[in-house]
Amino acid sequence: MFRFCTKIFCMSCGFYFGRCFHASPALLARRSNDDPIQLKAPKKGKFVKRNKTTPTQPPVEAPYVPPRVKRAEKSMPDKRVDIFEGMTMLELAKRSGESISTLRNILINVGEKVDSEFDPLSIDIAELVAMEVGVNARRIHSFEGTDVLPRPPVITVMGHVDHGKTSLLDALRQTSVAAKETGGITQHLGAFVVRMPSGASITFLDTPGHAAFSAMRARGAAVTDIVVLVVAADDGVMPQTLEAMAHAKAANVPIVVAVNKCDKPAADPERVKMQLAQEGLPLEEIGGDVQVVEVSAINKTGLDKLEEALLLQAELMDLKARVDGSAQAYVVEARLDRGRGPLATAIVKAGTLVSGQHVVVGAEWGKIRAIRDTLGKLTDRARPAMPVEIEGLKGLPMAGDDIIVVQSEDRARMLSSGRKKKQENDRLTKISEENTVTTQDPLEERVELPIIIKGDVQGTVQAVTDALKSLNSPQVFVNIVHVGVGPISHSDLDLAQACGACIVGFNVRNPPSSLCLAATQANIKIKLHKVIYHLLEDMGNLIVDKAPGTSETQVAGEAQVLNIFELKGRSKAKGDDTKIAGCRVVDGRVSRSSTMRLVRSGEVVFEGSCTSLKREKQDVETVGKGSECGLMLRDYIDFQIGDVIQCLEQVNRKPKFISSESGAVRIECY
Secondary structure, eight states, rough: OOEEEEEEEEETTEEEEEEEEOOOOOHHHHHHOOOOOOTTTTOOOOOOOOOOOOOOOOOOOOOOOOOOHHHHHHHHOTTTEEOOOTTTTTHHHHEEEHHHHHHHHHHHHHTTSSSSSBBBHHHHHHHHHHHHOOEEEEEEEOOOOOOOOOOOEEEEEHHHHHHHHHHHHHHHHHOOOOOSSSGGGSSSSEEEEEEOSHHHHEEEEEEHHHHHHHHHHHHHHHHHHHOOOOOOOOTTOHHHHHHHHHHHTTOOEEEEEEEOOOTTTOOOOOHHHHHHHHTTTOBGGGOOOEEEEOOTOOOOOOOHHHHHHHHHHHHHHHOEOOOOOSSEEEEEEEEETTTTTEEEEEEEEOOOEETTOOOEEEEEEEEEEEOOTTOOEEEEEEEOOOOEEEEESSSSSOTOOEEEEESSSSHHHHHHHHHHHHHHHHHHHHHHHHHHHHHHHHOSSEEEEEEEEEBBHHHHHHHHHHHTTOOOOSEEEEEEEEEEEESOHHHHHHHHHTTOOOOESSSSSOOOHHHHHHHTTTTEEEEESSSSHHHHHHHHHHHHHHHHHHHHHEEEEEEEEEEEEOOOHHHHHHOOOOEEEEEEEEEOOEETSSEEEETTTTTEEEEEEEEEEEEEEESEEEEOOOOEEHHHHHHOOOTTTOOOOEEEEEEEOOOEEETTTSSSEEOOOO
């Protein structure tokens, strides 16, 4: 054993401290073979570095939980799945593309307990689940085990504006609706039942013919069984006639052609038939299946033949519908009544709609408080192909919404809330996509025109909105800030003042004087109209005035060089010798403040400003056509006889509002 001692001197206290170490020869020999301390990191023995690429294994004591599939946050409005009563969760998972665990979690959240994926779901719960996963649901109803009975046909009258659609219906039902319509044109979607002389009942839909009401005609074609295409014998096939044919073909609905106004001297039914055949309509006269009837609404001729053709077509179609069970209906029009609240005009497609039932209409819900027929009489139920007006809804639905009957108020509230959430998500997604497209492909600077639209019924509000959106141009962006049904209110005025909007009222009563005075003080424009083409013309002119226009160069005048004069011996202060072009103005006018362009043999030689313009030794600002003058250009003296000097000026060209004969409008920018 060896002993080592060391002494350490402390500077603060002045004393020595000693320390001894003991070591054996074996320990010293082992340390002599080791590496010097702090010169090299010790080697690791059995511990190896973990390979980061090796996948992490789940703990043995905990069950493995698979990672949750990340779904896209935005909904898929283009994807549609068919749902039906009694479908299983497994079937819904296959159609929606979601996992069963995801659907089970959604069912738990809505308060539904499903023990197995093979248990049947109600159609309302299936729609809620489909909306939660971001897909659209279409209800498929089965007629098995129900009484299917014949029903009256639903016939939609379509055609070009002022071709006599409403007058023809007036002749059929012995009334005079056309005389009461503003501007002599239909601007609403009307539904009524006509008792024919033969005793049969037919439900008619009267659609507007103006170009702005394309969505209304599409809704009429979607709910109808037969389309009566009215064509004026003295006018022929027009743009809305072709559009009505396209709507009928898209809805797979048969067409019966009524050639109206055959009593006029300029009537030519054969020309109308030839035009329809050229447009691809298979008429009976050329071996097709489309019947053509010549009528006159004024003289009431040919109406019996039209009735016979309609009943024959309905008999061939063998129209039947389910009478018992919950009703399926379709909203034709919706409006807001001051005393009765939201009202919806609907046509029952199947089943029976009973007063007191809880219904969901689009994103709105309610309990049916009253059902009225087309004559305004109260009834307790509505059967298939029967147009009725229902009241008791909590909000105003959209024209075209489906009406479904649910079991309870809680189910109606839940389904309405889910649909509103889905609509809001789709709206935000659409806005986000539009903003992305605008950012990627920016247009030139545009002026924004905010507009608030108020109308009498939901359908006309939608038609006016679509028509004003079609007036968007590269220079003016028509921003529809708010739309609503009912009269113009103070809340509309506050919103217009906040965003600087213009208020458009269509078929609404005049606002009170206090509101008009407040709008005048706030410099807010209120435009009231009852005829659609007057409204579009007024708003088109407003958009043209709002547009900044495009700046372009125009030739204001031309002068031809007849002689050249040289000025010599000028002082050094005025520069070198110069030349004056003696010209005659041959077109327009020449202004001293404008830019001049010198053209020689069709090519531009020089472009610059004019330093002097004289006529008869007097400095002038402008020289008109036919007069002679002398002019000097800055930094240019190489004139030649025969040169043409053009006077250029900057002009601001505004867009142009264009309205075609068919009623279609647009803004044309230069």
